[in-house]
Amino acid sequence: xxxxxxxxxxxxxxxxxxxxxxxxxxxxxxxxxxxxxxxxxxxxxxxxxxxxxxxxxxxxxxxxxxxxxxxxxxxxxxxxxxxxxxxxxxxxxxxxxxxxxxxxxxxxxxxxxxxxxxxxxxxxxxxxxxxxxxxxxxxxxxxxxxxxxxxxxxxxxxxxxxxxxxxxxxxxxxxxxxxxxxxxxxxxxxxxxxxxxxxxxxxxxxxxxxxxxxxxxxxxxxxxxxxxxxxxxxxxxxxxxxxxxxxxxxxxx
Numbered sequence: 001x002x003x004x005x006x007x008x009x010x011x012x013x014x015x016x017x018x019x020x021x022x023x024x025x026x027x028x029x030x031x032x033x034x035x036x037x038x039x040x041x042x043x044x045x046x047x048x049x050x051x052x053x054x055x056x057x058x059x060x061x062x063x064x065x066x067x068x069x070x071x072x073x074x075x076x077x078x079x080x081x082x083x084x085x086x087x088x089x090x091x092x093x094x095x096x097x098x099x100x101x102x103x104x105x106x107x108x109x110x111x112x113x114x115x116x117x118x119x120x121x122x123x124x125x126x127x128x129x130x131x132x133x134x135x136x137x138x139x140x141x142x143x144x145x146x147x148x149x150x151x152x153x154x155x156x157x158x159x160x161x162x163x164x165x166x167x168x169x170x171x172x173x174x175x176x177x178x179x180x181x182x183x184x185x186x187x188x189x190x191x192x193x194x195x196x197x198x199x200x201x202x203x204x205x206x207x208x209x210x211x212x213x214x215x216x217x218x219x220x221x222x223x224x225x226x227x228x229x230x231x232x233x234x235x236x237x238x239x240x241x242x243x244x245x246x247x248x249x250x251x252x253x
Contacts, residue, residue, distance in 0.1 A: 029115045032149050032168040032199075038156035040166040044195030044239045049231050052197045052239045053078040053219060054169060056107055056145065059086050059093035060203030063212035067202050068100060070216055074223045076233040077101045079167075081145040084109035084129035086208055091136030098137050103235045105143035106130060106164055111205035115150040122158050130162060143167050143236060147205065167236055169199040173218070176201050181217035188222060197236065198222075 028036035044050050053071075058064045058080055071078055080097055082104060087094050098104060108114070109128035112121070126144065134140045144164035146155055151166070159166050171191045175184045188198055200219065204210030223233060 029150055029152060030148070032172070033170060037151060037153045038166070040151075040156070040168045041197075041236070041240060042168045043170040043197040044242060046193050046195055048195030048239075048242075050195060050234050050239050050242065051192070051226060051231050052234055052236050053200060053222075054081060054105075054145070054167070054197055054236060055079070055200050055202040055215075056081045057086075057111070057201050057203035057205045057210075058082055059090045059097070060208060060210060060212065061090055061093065063210070063216060064093050064097070064202045066213070066216045067219060068096065068102075070220045071102070072100060074220060074233075076223055077103070077235050077238075078233075079103040079105055079143065079236040080202065081105040081107035081143070081167075082129070082133065083107050083111050083203070083205060084125075084132035086203065087129070087132040087136050089208060091132075094133060094136045098139065103143065103237055104133055104137065104139070104141050105145055105167065105236070106133070106141040106159075106162075107145050108147055111147045113148055113150050114146050114155045115152055117155075119154050119158065122155055123161075126158060126162055126164065165240075167197070169197040171196045171198040173198060173200045173215070175212070175215045175218065176204070178211065178214060181214045181221060184214060184218035185221050185225070188218075189225070192226070194231065195239070197239070 028034045033042050059082055080102055106129045108125040114122055130140050144159045145167050156166050171188055173184050174187050200215050202212050
């Protein structure tokens with residue numbers, strides 16, 4: 001190939017590299033298990049006998065309340081990543097969650113997509129959610145989950161500036177599509193291997209009062225099925241306590 005041909009190929013090669021780089025960035029931004037933009041907690045070691053239920057987008061009346069009833073009956077404690085504006089609407093639900101032994105995490109104030117948010121907006125979103133929860137309960141969250149799982153390096157840096165540990169997941173329930181409970185159970189079961197952090201939803205970031213009854217039913221069915229197999233259900237901090245975490249991702253780091 002002569003020099004002229006190589007010169008003509010240059011822009012094409014450059015464009016290809018740019019597309020590949022964009023693909024890698026998109027993967028690191030959205031894949032829950034990706035660690036390229038900074039360490040996040042995604043679950044315990046494979047084969048562990050621990051499972052952690054996590055619920056996003058609450059508090060939500062009435063289904064957070066129904067979920068609390070099921071978890072109490074089954075003797076399970078879970079982790080709830082709450083939206084600040086809903087906390088302000090129903091602080092009593094968040095107080096009841098904490099009193100029942102559940103863990104509260106920060107899921108921003110209005111649930112924006114943080115991969116397109118600037119540093120100032122991201123900081124405000126986290127700070128306002130922290131304030132809402134602390135005003136409701138007297139305690140500030142120590143965990144953070146980005147809406148849609150979307151994050152950039154600055155997202156994680158800002159979270160840690162609030163002493164928030166970023167938490168993702170390794171099992172996706174797809175319950176936000178509102179399938180029947182049996183389908184939610186099927187989707188989870190085909191991904192579960194122990195040491196699992198399960199992503200579920202007790203609310204909806206667009207509408208307060210969203211119907212999450214199928215998630216409530218699926219939670220009970222999963223507890224029954226996996227408890228029979230010898231698994232225990234824990235909060236995210238309890239799972240973290242038994243997991244070696246990269247020191248760069250420690251709270252306050």
